[in-house]
Structure formats: structure tokens, C-alpha cells
Amino acid sequence: MSQQQAPVRSTRRNLSRAHRLRTVTAAGALVVLPLVTACGGGDAAGGAGGGKAAPSVTAAPAAGVVAPAKVEVIAGLTGCKAKIRIDADELRQGLCHTEKADYLITTFPEEKLKETWLEEARVYGGKYLVGTRWVVSVKPALLESFRAKLGGTIRELRGIGPKPGGR
16 A cells, blocks of 8 residues: 655755854854954943843934945944955854944845844943944943944844853
8 A cells, every 4th residue: 555645845945044044144153253242341330130231222313314224334433445255145244343443334235134143242242333124333431422424323232151250
């Protein structure tokens, strides 16, 4: 006797897309690691909650607009011409080099991809300027001046392990 089995639908495409997303997210997080460790540092007033900082202003007070989710435009608003490092379906990332700092601008086609990236970056800790479908990784001392130009909110992500300077 022979039994017929229902055709099994291939999930190869879905797995491929999920694998690509994880790979790009991990690569993006690894690119941020040197900037976060070099520019991060402990914040004496930092909360123990670790998740998100309380949103204060989402629109840029100086510009009166919310920065669009395009690396080149955000770079221009911060006085830089970005060098694109990652150009993938899931994210675009540009490196800016100025006299004050080197920083990364990462944009996403969907908000959920940005949240996935932030969740992966949580491992490294640090503070980020976060807007609608974009993230800027810059020295904590410059976050407020960037927020005045771009809008967004400052999020502090809690890393793994003990806090810097703590025993």
C-alpha cells in the first residue's frame, strides 16, 4: 500500500531572508562595537533600568522637522558626507568622519528592523540617538547637539556584564 503525502512547502526562502537579516544585524552591531567602546563610558547618572531613556522631544527643535530615514540626508544635517559601509535590503549604514567625532548613521526600511537592530546592539550597551527608522551612534557628549539637529530620542542600552568602573 502506498500513501500519498501532502507536498511540503519549502521554507528555504523564508530561512534565507531570516538568515540574511540576522547576518546584517550582527554585522551592523559589530561595526558599532568599536565606536561604542571607544566613545561609550559610564554615566554616573545612568539609570539601572537599562532599557530606554524617557523620550523628551522627537522633532528637531532647531530644524523644526524630523530627519528622514536616509543616510545622506541625516549626514548632511550633521555637517558630514557619509561613506556608505553597508547597503543591504534590511539596512543602510554610513560612516561620518568630522573633527569632533567619527559616528555611524544607520537607516532601516521598516521600524521593526530598527528595533531588531537595537535589540542586537543591546549586548554592547551604550547610548544612541534613535528616530523613525534611523539610529545614530556617536559619542555620548555629542548626543544632545545631534538631537537638536535631527530630533529623535536618546536611548541607553544596557550591555552584558558589570557596569564600567563598578566592581
